[in-house]
Amino acid sequence: MYRTHNCGELNIKDVGKEVILSGWIQKIRNLGSLFFIDIRDYFGITQLIISKKSVKKNFFLGKEYLIQVKGKVVERLSKNYNISTGEIEISIDHIELLNSSLSLPFTIENKTDGNEEIRMIYRYLDIRRNPIKNNLIARHNLSLEIRNFLSKNGFLEVETPVLINSTPEGARSFVVPSRTHINKFYALAQSPQLFKQLLMIGGIDKYFQIVKCFRDEDSRSDRQIEFTQIDCEMSFVKVHDVLVFFEHFIKHIFKKIKNIQLDSFPCISYFDAIKKYGTDSPDIRFNMSFVELNDLVQKKDINFLKKQELVIGIKVERFQDNNNNNEINSFLKKIEKKNFFWIKYLYDKTLLYSKQKFLNDKIIKIFIKHFEAIPGELLFFSYGKKRDTRKELGKIRSKIADFLNLKNYKIFKPLWITDLPLLEWEEKSKKYKSVHHPFTSPKEEDIYLLEINPKKIRSKSYDLIINGIEIGSGSIRIHNKKIQNLIFKHLGLSQKEIESKFGFFIKAFEYGIPPHGGIAFGLDRLINLLEGNDNIKNFIAFPKNNYGKDIMINAPSFLEKEKLKELHFR
Missing domain, CATH: 3.30.930.10 (Bira Bifunctional Protein; Domain 2)
Structure with missing residues (x-):
């Protein structure tokens, strides 16, 4: 038989048992007279200890070589409580090479050095890694x-x-x-x-x-x-x-x-989702729903904005708490767009805002009062055609959430x-x-x-x-x-x-x-x-890349002329 146990099941209760294991070599450590080898299969990793005397001359082992070993379960002196087999190791009296391996295109580790493309070409190797x-x-x-x-x-x-x-x-x-x-x-x-x-x-x-x-x-x-x-x-x-x-x-x-x-x-209805969030797939882990401002700009006679089909805004609470001014300014520069402006209400109660011709302190104070903003908060506004205005502010809302780390992947809404x-x-x-x-x-x-x-x-x-x-x-x-x-x-x-x-x-x-x-x-x-x-x-298991191609098997591919003829293509 190839194995009596798998590489993830032996523990301290099995000390003294004679066992046979088969698997791939994860690591080899050469300590002179002894080899320590980590052997891995689908179920886990087990440490092996092998005396150099028991290995034939010119017998070479490398990473991802497939081996079969026989030996006795012994208690480990230096225990590893991060793995299920970490209290034991196998003292090996026989080792057999089942298959060798070429040099690896990337490391078979939880954190690999392989980029996505190389891992997709060798997907069968990527599947050996624990994360996949x-x-x-x-x-x-x-x-x-x-x-x-x-x-x-x-x-x-x-x-x-x-x-x-x-x-x-x-x-x-x-x-x-x-x-x-x-x-x-x-x-x-x-x-x-x-x-x-x-x-x-x-x-x-x-x-x-x-x-x-x-x-x-x-x-x-x-x-x-x-x-x-x-x-x-x-x-x-x-x-x-x-x-x-x-x-x-x-x-x-x-x-x-x-x-x-x-x-x-x-x-909520599709129409309310678009109205409140500018998208039909809103993330509600955070608030920041849109406030419509057309009535306000008409009432306060803000000439430039009065002519717009839609004016909307959002308030971002405690924006300055965890961000320094340089980071905030850099962020604001990245999202600066036409038909868009922002107001920053600083903790010292000073006001900063976008360089738009129609904006002045009087208009800014109207918006601060309407949103009941307090120092440390930021206001964002979008204006123009209804559909475009909502869509743009929806994208900005999402970028703000990314910037503030509001998209906690452990929370589901x-x-x-x-x-x-x-x-x-x-x-x-x-x-x-x-x-x-x-x-x-x-x-x-x-x-x-x-x-x-x-x-x-x-x-x-x-x-x-x-x-x-x-x-x-x-x-x-x-x-x-x-x-x-x-x-x-x-x-x-x-x-x-x-x-x-x-x-x-x-x-x-x-x-x-x-x-x-x-x-x-x-x-x-x-x-x-x-x-x-x-x-x-x-x-x-075997995905396509972003161009719809399987780069491991090279699909799609050209058909031979005979095959095309069979399908009535000339």
Whole structure:
């Protein structure tokens, strides 16, 4: 046998046992007549002690060589309480080389000297490091807990097709040419959306799937071109039912995985989120919500600002407490923008402010009084067109939080964003597109707006935001054929296109479709958030880089001419 025990299980109770271990060499220390070797496997590290006399001449060992050893467990004189095997070591009487190793491209240590690119080229070596290995274990534990929880609550796990027909879901699809159907293509599923709705029509009451999805879009630290969703759907539910159940689900996950008890999730509309925070994914670990100032500038007759469509501001409390003036000034210089100004109220009660032509002491004192600012606080303002003004101040709010270290990764503040717009106008194509997807139900009271002002229609949708990150997104689905066709037509689809792309789906509406709704959570983002990390690649065994490339296997790559010919490409 290769081993009687693994490298993480032996302890002081095992002293005197004869054992066999196999693993990689983590460290070698040459003390003249003795070698000390740390041997590592998936389970941990064990120290070995070997007499030089027992090793054959010209027998060479190096880091990451794979060895098998036989020996006796003895008590360690110099104990290491940082590891589970730190009270013992193995006195070796036989050592065998199972496999040698080339010189390493980076150190296999918790803190490695390898940059991301080199670690992705040699990802199999990176996985040997504890941080990546433990991340994969954490991901496994999360997936297991999700499966257990949803299964116990009546959800049935069902696999849906990956090779499907191309449908308009927002992002670009990857396409796969068919060998047997000349000039025809499959698309890789962006989500199981239509299939999970068909499962509801098929009478499945509650469905879930931990599923791979594919979107041909730019990768980044929180997005990959292939990613994993926790996909869920439920029959006979309204918005409230979905929010209540999945709040319970997320609370259970945080309690079970991290022993964190979350507070109740606040719920605000999309329009209020934009109005208060300038974004549809606000971080509410800190306050700093926007204050609208149009009435004030009109009342106080501040000429330049009176002409602006929107004037808003935020107050940052105790800004000077932990920051010296040089740091603050450097920060203010970095965020200086057009249509933006700041006021600094110093502890000595003097006032400093941006060099804007329209600003003077009188105007500054109006704002200080309105915000009830006290010495040590800072005010930030943005003005101009409504959308741009809110967006800019939202970015500044986030930068302030970074500067003040307000984004504590150990604190979690979830909230639901509801009533997102159903449609948005796409200037390039000169037509409407779905904000979520074409199967999202509009709010009944807004349906009349389809003929008047489609941009104003609210949907029965909801996003779960935790610490400014979108973790989940879902909606109640359309279960009325007439409304579904109406939405398709507002998206610019002809009757022929509807029939071609969605004929099978519309036909299913004729057979008693139940009211239903669901949600999908990003598994990669969720585990990344739970573990306080800032890059989802660290929780994916073999991720793509930010250009959508697997630099270990060199994918994507060119196809040989013969293969292209087989697929009818010339």
